[in-house]
Amino acid sequence: VAPVIPADLAGITAKHPCYSVEAHRKFARMHLPVAPVCNISCNYCNRKYDCVNESRPGVTSEVLTPETSLAKFIRVKQEIPHLSVVGIAGPGDALANWKVVKRSIELIKDQAADTIFCLSTNGLLLPRYGRDIIALGIKHVTVTVNCLEPAIGAKIYHHIYYQGRYYAGEKAAERLLHNQLEGIKLLTDHGILVKINIVMIKDINDGHIPEVVKKVKSLGALMTNIMPLIPAPGSVFQNFPQTSRREVDVMRDLCQTDLFQMRHCQQCRADAIGLLTEDRSHQFRNPRPEPAP
Ligand code: CLF
Ligand code: SF4
Numbered sequence: 097v098a099p100v101i102p103a104d105l106a107g108i109t110a111k112h113p114c115y116s117v118e119a120h121r122k123f124a125r126m127h128l129p130v131a132p133v134c135n136i137s138c139n140y141c142n143r144k145y146d147c148v149n150e151s152r153p154g155v156t157s158e159v160l161t162p163e164t165s166l167a168k169f170i171r172v173k174q175e176i177p178h179l180s181v182v183g184i185a186g187p188g189d190a191l192a193n194w195k196v197v198k199r200s201i202e203l204i205k206d207q208a209a210d211t212i213f214c215l216s217t218n219g220l221l222l223p224r225y226g227r228d229i230i231a232l233g234i235k236h237v238t239v240t241v242n243c244l245e246p247a248i249g250a251k252i253y254h255h256i257y258y259q260g261r262y263y264a265g266e267k268a269a270e271r272l273l274h275n276q277l278e279g280i281k282l283l284t285d286h287g288i289l290v291k292i293n294i295v296m297i298k299d300i301n302d303g304h305i306p307e308v309v310k311k312v313k314s315l316g317a318l319m320t321n322i323m324p325l326i327p328a329p330g331s332v333f334q335n336f337p338q339t340s341r342r343e344v345d346v347m348r349d350l351c352q353t354d355l356f357q358m359r360h361c362q363q364c365r366a367d368a369i370g371l372l373t374e375d376r377s378h379q380f381r382n383p384r385p386e387p388a389p
Contacts, residue, residue, distance in 0.1 A: 098356060099115075099318045099319050099356040100318075101289065101318070102287065104287075105235055105287070105289060108212050108235065109235075109236070109289060111123050111180040111181075111212060112125075112180065112181055112212055112214070112236060113125050113180070113181065113371065113372050114181075114214070114236075114238075114291070114321075114358065114360075114361070114372070115236060115289065115291065115318070115319075117359075117360055119180070120360050120371065120372045120373070121371065121373075122178060122371075123178055123179075123180040123181070123371075124176050124178050124179045124180065124181075124369070124370050124371050125179070125180070125181035125182070125183050125214070125368070125369075125370075125372070126168075126169065126172050126176075126179055126181070126182050126183070126368075126369045126370075127157075127182075127183050127184065127185050127186075127364065127365065127366055127367050127368045127369070127377075128160055128165045128168070128169070128182060128183070128184055128200055128367075129146075129157035129158060129159055129160055129186065129187055129366045129367040130159065130160050130161070130162070130165055130184060130193060130196050130197055130200050131184055131186055131187065131188050131189060131190045131192065131193035131196070131197055131366075132159045132187055132188050132193065133188045133189070133192045133193050134147065134188035134189045134192055134218075135188075135189055135191075135192040135218075135220055135221065135256060135257045135258070136189070136218050136220055136253055136255070136256040136257070136268075136272060137253065137254040137255050137256070138218075138252060138253055138254075139251070139252055139253065139254055139331060139332035139333050140252075140295060140297070140325055140327070140328060140331050140332070140333045140336075141328065141331055142328040142329065142330035142331040142334075144330065145187075145328050146185075146186045146187040146365055146366035146367075147185060147186030147187055147188060147189065147216070147218075147366060148295070148326070148328060148331075149186075149216065149218055149240035149293055149295065150185040150186060150216040150238065150240070150293060150363070150364070150366070151185065151186060151363055151364055151365050151366055151368075157186070157187050157365055157366040157367035157377075158367060158381060159187070160200070161196065161200075162196060162199035162200040162202075162203050163203070165200040165203065165204065166200070166203040166204055166207065168380060169182060169204050169207070169208070170207065171380060172369055172380055173208065175379075175380075176369070176370060176376070180211075180212055181211075181212045181213075181214050181236075182201070182204055182211050182212070182213055182214070183213070183214035183215070183216065184197050184200075184201075184213075184214070184215050184216065185215075185216040185238075185364070185366050185368075186216070186366035187366040189217055189218050189220070189221075190215045190216060190217045191215075191217045191218075191220070191221035191222065191224075191225050192220075192221065194221070194225050194228070197215070198228065198232060201213050201232060201234070202232075205233075212235070212236065213232070213233070213234045213235075213236070214234070214236040214237070214238070215229065215234060215236075215237050215238065216237075216238040216239075216240070216293070217237070217238070217239055217240075218239070218240055218272070218276075219239040219240070219241065219272070219275055219276035219279050219280070220256060220258060220271075220272050220275050220276070221275070221279075222239065222275060222276065222278070222279020222280070222282065222283070223275050223278050223279050223282065226279050226282040226283055226286075227282075229283065229288070230283070230286045230288065234288070235287070235288055235289055236288070236289050236291070237283055237288050237289075237290050237291070238290070238291045238292070238293055238321075239276055239279065239280055239290060239291075239292055239293070240292070240293040240294070240295065241273075241276050241277075241280075241292050241293075241294060241308055241312060242294055242295055242297070242301050242308070243269075243273070243301045243304055243308060244273060244277075244304070244307060244308055244311055245273075245304070246266040246267075246269040246270040246273065247266060247269075248269075248300065248301055248304055249266070249268075249269025249270070249272065249273055250265045250266045250268070250269045251300050252269070252295075252297065252300060252301065253268055253269050253272060254268075254332065255268050256268040256271060256272050258271055277311070277315060280292075280312060280315045280316070280317060281315045281316065284315060284316030284317065285316070289318050290312075290315075290316065290317045290318060291317065291318060291319050291320070291321060291358065292308075292309075292312045292317045292319070292320045292321065293320075293321045293323060294308055294309075294320055294321070294322045294323065295323050295324075295325055296322050296323065296324055296325060296339045296343065296344055296347060297325045297333065297336065297339065298325070298336065298337055298339055298343070302339075302343070302347065305322060305347055305351065306347075306350060306351055306354070308320075309351040309354050309355050310354055310355075312355070313354055313355045317355070318356065319355060319356040319357065319358050320351060320355055320356075320357060320358070321357075321358035321361050322344055322347050322348050322351065322357065323344070323361060323363060324338060324339035324340070324341065324343070324344050325337075325338060325339045326338055326363070345359075360372065362375075365377060367381070
C-alpha cells in the first residue's frame, strides 16, 4: 500500500527525507533543538537523553533560542544546499515549548520561504495547538501513539502534566490517548500529512500494534513508523530487552497490509543535521568564537 499524497503536497513531500524513501538519499533535514521541556513521562525516557519518541538514546542536544536557531539555520543552509526540511523533535516535546517553536519557525520562514517545516510530538497538546500548527502552514506532523488502551498506556507512561494538574497511571494514559486521537483527526481533517511513530516494546504493546495501525489509519494518518525500543540507561525500561530488527520487520510486514510502513527511520538526535544516513550535527555544534583581532 503506497501512501496517498494529495496533489498540492506531492511536490514538497517528494523532498521530505522521512516521508519519501527516494528523498532520503538526496535531501537533508535539520532538527532545531528548541524544545527542552516535556509534559509527560514515558518509561523508555531518561531526561538526560533526547526525546526517545523520535530519537535513539544519545547525549542531550544543546538547546537553541529562536535567534540562535535562525543563525544556525543560515550556517547549515550555506554548507548543505540540499537541506529541505527543518524539524522540531525535542529534546522534550515540541508543543510543550510552543512559543519558542513557533517563533523559531516564523524567523526561518521569513528568510527562506521554501523551507518545509516538520514537527514531532507526543500529542498531549494537539487539541490545544493543532489550529496554530495549521495556521503556521506546517504540513508534516509526527505523533507517537504507542497504544489505544489506558491499561496498556499505564505501563508505558508514568505521568502527565495537563492544564496545571498532575495525572498518573490509567488516568494519565486515558487523557493522553484521547488527546492524541483527537489531535490526529483535527490535523488530518485540515490536510496535514500525519505520520505515526510507534515504539515497539516486547510484552507491553507489541501484540496491540496492529490495532493501533488500523485506528490511526481510520483517523487519516498517512503512514506508521514502528521503531524498536532501545532501552535507555536510567529509564524505567532500562533492563527491558531491545526489540530486534527482525521483530520490527515482521510487525511492519504484518501492518503494511493496512497502512504504508516507513522502513528507513534512523531514530535521529534532536539536533540531527544532514542526510538521514550521515548525521553532521557535530560540525555545527558550539561554533568557535571569532579569533580576537
Ligand atoms: Fe525530523 Fe521526524 Fe520530521 Fe523527519 S526525523 S521531525 S519526521 S524531519 Fe525521520 Fe529521524 Fe526517523 Fe524521525 S529518520 S527519527 S522519522
Ligand atoms: Fe521523554 Fe519524549 Fe516521552 Fe517526553 S515525550 S518523556 S521527552 S520520550
